[in-house]
Amino acid sequence: MSERGVRLYTRLPMLRAERAMSRRELADALEVHYQTIGYIERGEYMPSMEIGLKAAALFGLPVEAIFSLEPFPTLDEAALVRKASG
Template identity: 70%
Template sequence: MAKEIKIYTRLPMLRSERGISRKEMADILGIHYQTIGYVERGEYMPSLDIALKAAAYFELPVETLFSLTPFPSLTADMLKG
């Protein structure tokens, strides 16, 4: 059996910073609003199309939004330096 891949995302943080609801993000990406929730909770692996559209919307590299490993805590990063 193939190992399940988990995708980590900063999408909730970026949406929150910009005051964008799940529904608004879904409309921007052209997907159902529930899909945003699934992606944010790691229950659904976003297609390349969704990942690239989200990255383009936030004007960030796709690897800033999505990763195969957990993102380091921003709080921990701030305490270091």
């Protein structure tokens, strides 16, 4: 949790796993220290706008698909919503 008491949720671990990318590789791509990635993934560090935008560009996703102030729905919940509306 950040020093302001705001929790940031992230999909970075899932995105890294899908791409077989290590924390160090992601850190190099985002031009940060590899430990910073761990802090972000554990919710111990609030990334800057620059890091968020670089991550979005790297993964080809909108920032809000990677970071959120609300918990992301589980993949099961997301699949159920699509099935019900489709």
